[in-house]
Amino acid sequence: MKNASVITVGNEILKGRTVNTNAAFxxxxxTYHGYQVRRGFVVMDDLDEIGWAFRVALEVSDLVVSSGxxxxxxxxxxxxxxxxxIGQDLRIDEDALAMIKKKYGxxxxxxxxxxxxxxxxxxxxxxxxxxxxxxxxxxxxGKKVIILPGVPKEMEALLKAMEKDIIIPDxxxxxxxxxxxxxxxxxxxxxxxxxxxxxxxxxxxxxxxxVEVKNPELEIEISGFGEDEAALRKKIxxxxxxxxxxxVKLGGSVxx
Amino acid sequence: MKNASVITVGNEILKGRTVNTNAAFxxxxxTYHGYQVRRGFVVMDDLDEIGWAFRVALEVSDLVVSSGxxxxxxxxxxxxxxxxxIGQDLRIDEDALAMIKKKYGxxxxxxxxxxxxxxxxxxxxxxxxxxxxxxxxxxxxGKKVIILPGVPKEMEALLKAMEKDIIIPDxxxxxxxxxxxxxxxxxxxxxxxxxxxxxxxxxxxxxxxxVEVKNPELEIEISGFGEDEAALRKKIxxxxxxxxxxxVKLGGSVxx
Numbered sequence: 001m002k003n004a005s006v007i008t009v010g011n012e013i014l015k016g017r018t019v020n021t022n023a024a025f026x027x028x029x030x031t032y033h034g035y036q037v038r039r040g041f042v043v044m045d046d047l048d049e050i051g052w053a054f055r056v057a058l059e060v061s062d063l064v065v066s067s068g069x070x071x072x073x074x075x076x077x078x079x080x081x082x083x084x085x086i087g088q089d090l091r092i093d094e095d096a097l098a099m100i101k102k103k104y105g106x107x108x109x110x111x112x113x114x115x116x117x118x119x120x121x122x123x124x125x126x127x128x129x130x131x132x133x134x135x136x137x138x139x140x141x142g143k144k145v146i147i148l149p150g151v152p153k154e155m156e157a158l159l160k161a162m163e164k165d166i167i168i169p170d171x172x173x174x175x176x177x178x179x180x181x182x183x184x185x186x187x188x189x190x191x192x193x194x195x196x197x198x199x200x201x202x203x204x205x206x207x208x209x210x211v212e213v214k215n216p217e218l219e220i221e222i223s224g225f226g227e228d229e230a231a232l233r234k235k236i237x238x239x240x241x242x243x244x245x246x247x248v249k250l251g252g253s254v255x256x
Numbered sequence: 257m258k259n260a261s262v263i264t265v266g267n268e269i270l271k272g273r274t275v276n277t278n279a280a281f282x283x284x285x286x287t288y289h290g291y292q293v294r295r296g297f298v299v300m301d302d303l304d305e306i307g308w309a310f311r312v313a314l315e316v317s318d319l320v321v322s323s324g325x326x327x328x329x330x331x332x333x334x335x336x337x338x339x340x341x342i343g344q345d346l347r348i349d350e351d352a353l354a355m356i357k358k359k360y361g362x363x364x365x366x367x368x369x370x371x372x373x374x375x376x377x378x379x380x381x382x383x384x385x386x387x388x389x390x391x392x393x394x395x396x397x398g399k400k401v402i403i404l405p406g407v408p409k410e411m412e413a414l415l416k417a418m419e420k421d422i423i424i425p426d427x428x429x430x431x432x433x434x435x436x437x438x439x440x441x442x443x444x445x446x447x448x449x450x451x452x453x454x455x456x457x458x459x460x461x462x463x464x465x466x467v468e469v470k471n472p473e474l475e476i477e478i479s480g481f482g483e484d485e486a487a488l489r490k491k492i493x494x495x496x497x498x499x500x501x502x503x504v505k506l507g508g509s510v511x512x
Contacts, residue, residue, distance in 0.1 A: 006298075008296070011459070011461065012461065012477070013279075013280075013296065014262075014283050014293040014294070014295070014296055015284060015287045015293055015479075016279070016280035016281060016282070016283035016284030016285075016293075017284070017431075017477070018280070019275060019276070019277055019280045020276050020279065020280065023269075023276065024269075024272035024274070024275040024276065025272060026272070027270050027272035028271060028272030028273070029272075031271045031272065037270040037272075038300060038305075039270070039297070039298065039299060039300075039305070040264075040269065040270055040276075040296070040297065040298030040299075041295070041296065041297065041298075042262075042279070042296030042297075042298075043296075044294060045461075049294075049295070056312075071441055071442075071464065072441055072442035072445050073441065073444075073445040073448050073461075073462055074445065074448060074449050075448075075461060104442075107440075110442060110445075112442045112443075112445040112446070113442045131464070132442075151464060175273075184363075185327055185328055185329065186327075186328035186360075186366060186368045186369045186388075187366075187368075188329075189328045189329040189330065189366075189368040190368065192329050192330060192331075193330050203267070205267065205268065205301075205329075206329055207268070208327065208387070208407055221268070
């Protein structure tokens with residue numbers, strides 16, 4: 001099973017000014033493309049902090065995807081932080097430069113604009129279909145690093161454009177859930193264990209949706225990875241049905 | 257300036273099934289209570305991963321706040337992971353036990369329910385005004401760790417209940433922003449630097465709201481911390497006005 005980590009760069013995320021929807025989008029994309037997402041990092045717009053996140057993420061992951069800090073301003077320093085982490089210098093990449101020039105047309109190539117064409121030699125630029133800063137795909141000793149901008153539309157478009165570099169063939173992910181009423185999470189807890197033992201390789205998690213002790217409602221989420229998509233789907237659906245049976249046995253009911 | 261880190265525990269966050277609104281709420285609460293939020297961590301429901309996050313967060317932070325993994329199921333292991341990180345054993349806390357008993361009334365004290373009363377000796381329980389699992393405030397060598405449940409309403413209620421343990425007196429935070437139109441982020445970038453030099457101790461960040469090269473729109477966010485609330489506010493507002501002046505100078509306009 002391949003692991004991935006997701007890095008989000010930006011003080012606005014740490015301060016809670018912006019909710020980290022990018023990490024959710026990327027985490028979901030990676031999961032459905034066959035990765036176990038292992039760790040999420042949110043770091044300040046700071047070279048050392050960015051370098052720290054890439055270094056630690058690479059220690060535990062086959063793929064690291066970052067978003068944020070890729071634009072023209074002084075505090076867009078993700079590429080430099082990553083370069084520092086892998087011990088490379090930035091240099092003008094001709095392909096990246098051509099992409100930037102195309103975007104700005106006749107406008108001056110100011111230092112701030114030129115900055116977006118400076119990348120480490122291990123990276124190749126991918127044209128941004130929405131905004132200006134190219135996304136990067138980088139090779140780091142058999143592992144892969146993907147660097148994306150923070151504007152959600154740009155990040156999403158670039159991630160989709162990189163799909164063939166991300167996908168793990170023959171690894172599928174599937175999940176489904178059932179809502180059960182009138183069973184407390186603490187009462188259902190032993191059955192979470194039991195279902196995980198009855199169906200090999202699945203993951204069961206209960207999400208309380210109401211207050212535990214009065215009018216309890218639980219969402220039972222069951223998920224797993226597998227090579228055979230149809231067999232995986234059947235296993236998850238069988239486990240979902242079993243969860244419903246246990247809920248009824250405990251005096252509860254299945255809401256959907 | 258005191259630093260804080262925010263830990264979110266839960267596979268559903270990593271997989272992007274749930275957007276991490278908890279980290280945003282906590283980050284915002286801590287910022288407005290005087291902390292520089294330095295790092296965010298998202299980790300799996302796994303003892304070692306949780307222990308890792310607390311250990312690394314404590315290395316760089318005066319205050320660490322976690323949410324998630326505090327309930328009755330097998331994969332609620334935040335307290336155990338934290339205990340392991342600080343080298344303490346869990347033991348039944350009489351106050352926590354009284355809180356749990358009160359919640360469940362006549363219902364059995366199953367192992368899953370009793371689990372929520374087992375905490376490390378360095379922690380004290382705070383009654384959960386909404387759900388069942390108590391929140392924890394822990395002392396770790398002059399630093400503070402706060403452990404909260406993942407259900408947003410419970411997390412928010414507990415965080416507010418702990419306000420007096422969190423707030424840093426005489427440190428205020430203030431931010432404001434201005435929207436400017438028809439100036440590219442790359443054109444405004446040198447003025448971000450300039451404003452930061454003109455007004456001591458403030459932080460300026462530009463957030464592009466449209467596509468850079470056609471019809472550009474920027475939100476200029478200016479923020480800072482200070483001991484004197486009125487002086488801080490005046491400094492930020494003056495810097496906001498200056499940003500508007502530079503936008504006009506560059507041929508743009510101030511939208512609000």
